[in-house]
Amino acid sequence: MKIEELLERARNWDKLAIAKLITMAEEGVEPQLDVRRRSHVIGITGPPGSGKSTLIYTMARKIPQDKRVAILTIDPSSPFTGGSFMGNRIRMQELTSKPNIYIRSMATRGIRGGLNYATVAAINILEYAGADYIFLETVGAGQSDTDVKYVADTILVLVPPLSGDEIQALKSGLMEIGDIYVVSKSDNPASESTYRDLMAMVDMVREIKGETWRPTVLKVSGLYGYGVDELLKVIDDRFGELMKNGRLDNTLRSRRTLEMRLYAYDLLEKSLNEAKDLESKVINGELSPRDAARRLLNYYDKPRLDHVAVAIKNIDEAARKFRELGLRVSDPIVVEEQGVKVVMVMLGNTKIELLEPLGPETTVAKFIEKRVRVFTT
Ligand SMILES: Nc1nc2c(ncn2[C@@H]2O[C@H](COP(=O)(O)OP(=O)(O)OP(=O)(O)O)[C@@H](O)[C@H]2O)c(=O)[nH]1
Numbered sequence: 001m002k003i004e005e006l007l008e009r010a011r012n013w014d015k016l017a018i019a020k021l022i023t024m025a026e027e028g029v030e031p032q033l034d035v036r037r038r039s040h041v042i043g044i045t046g047p048p049g050s051g052k053s054t055l056i057y058t059m060a061r062k063i064p065q066d067k068r069v070a071i072l073t074i075d076p077s078s079p080f081t082g083g084s085f086m087g088n089r090i091r092m093q094e095l096t097s098k099p100n101i102y103i104r105s106m107a108t109r110g111i112r113g114g115l116n117y118a119t120v121a122a123i124n125i126l127e128y129a130g131a132d133y134i135f136l137e138t139v140g141a142g143q144s145d146t147d148v149k150y151v152a153d154t155i156l157v158l159v160p161p162l163s164g165d166e167i168q169a170l171k172s173g174l175m176e177i178g179d180i181y182v183v184s185k186s187d188n189p190a191s192e193s194t195y196r197d198l199m200a201m202v203d204m205v206r207e208i209k210g211e212t213w214r215p216t217v218l219k220v221s222g223l224y225g226y227g228v229d230e231l232l233k234v235i236d237d238r239f240g241e242l243m244k245n246g247r248l249d250n251t252l253r254s255r256r257t258l259e260m261r262l263y264a265y266d267l268l269e270k271s272l273n274e275a276k277d278l279e280s281k282v283i284n285g286e287l288s289p290r291d292a293a294r295r296l297l298n299y300y301d302k303p304r305l306d307h308v309a310v311a312i313k314n315i316d317e318a319a320r321k322f323r324e325l326g327l328r329v330s331d332p333i334v335v336e337e338q339g340v341k342v343v344m345v346m347l348g349n350t351k352i353e354l355l356e357p358l359g360p361e362t363t364v365a366k367f368i369e370k371r372v373r374v375f376t377t
């Protein structure tokens with residue numbers, strides 16, 4: 001099938017076509033997409049087993065069937081290999097049969113953990129296909145939480161019924177990223193005190209950060225459906241707000257830069273895996289580890305302007321002027337054998353080398369004598 005046809009079908013929410021496009025993206029083939037913001041990308045995070053998948057499935061089932069819903073799970077332990085394998089599997093099968101719901105499990109792979117570039121590409125594809133909701137389930141730890149901030153318009157943090165001490169022990173990062181906090185498994189009586197502790201915690205974090213805005217805290221049971229309608233309303237209201245004040249485009253911008261970074265990590269990993277010859281040179285001492293790393297990144301191969309030398313009569317005066325412009329200027333050094341005093345002015349990756357002759361017989365003094373014209377301004 002031609003790519004144009006796949007894209008056309010995906011636009012009509014043909015799940016096979018969407019799946020094919022995402023697989024292509026995983027293989028590094030990038031279709032040209034004209035992505036316009038319209039999907040609500042909702043990141044769902046929380047400790048392992050806190051009920052993320054169950055809640056997503058319950059929400060998906062409650063969303064009206066004329067809305068397109070996509071679910072991306074990027075946790076390696078779920079839903080296919082995790083402890084809650086069977087339950088999720090059954091719920092998933094039921095959902096997959098619904099025409100408006102698309103589910104895909106994405107691998108976390110790579111050197112840094114966290115999201116993979118293909119996950120970001122999948123979000124692009126799903127948005128292109130006209131998803132109204134894209135739920136992104138991430139494991140509540142480490143890099144993926146940091147990454148999810150760049151792609152999600154709304155972050156839902158799930159906290160299962162826990163003791164006060166356990167709440168204190170929750171990763172503080174988790175307590176900072178949420179737009180909506182949910183006490184999950186609220187059919188459990190312990191959820192009442194968790195709710196109070198969570199409210200207090202959210203307030204404390206907010207005070208420390210000096211924010212006036214307050215995230216919503218809700219009690220929900222994914223398994224029994226309590227509070228899920230209310231949660232969906234909070235999610236929809238927030239989307240309306242984000243759309244109204246133009247904030248959806250912010251996440252599109254950060255999504256694009258994240259995709260660039262993640263793809264770069266992937267390319268780096270590939271070149272590292274293929275760098276066996278460099279590795280053996282490092283092992284046998286032919287190259288230092290750092291030089292090998294620089295060579296891997298073609299650091300030496302790229303044409304680069306190292307410096308421009310400028311001969312002048314009074315280096316101190318010039319250095320002062322460059323400093324006034326806010327540039328970093330080195331201390332002067334005297335190079336007797338070349339008959340010059342030298343100062344370097346740093347300009348990003350490039351430098352200006354200022355040269356002042358040490359005496360009238362030096363090469364630089366003669367150069368100045370020959371070339372300098374007096375300009376009047
Ligand atoms: N009592 C009760 N149990 C729940 C509820 N939601 C989920 N569970 C159970 O908690 C376990 C974990 O649920 P999941 O939805 O797989 O949790 P998860 O956060 O997706 O788990 P991972 O993806 O493995 O981190 C399962 O045995 C669920 O049946 C709930 O609302 N109430």
Ligand SMILES: [Mg+2]
Nearest residue numbers: 052053078079
């Ligand atoms: Mg899960």
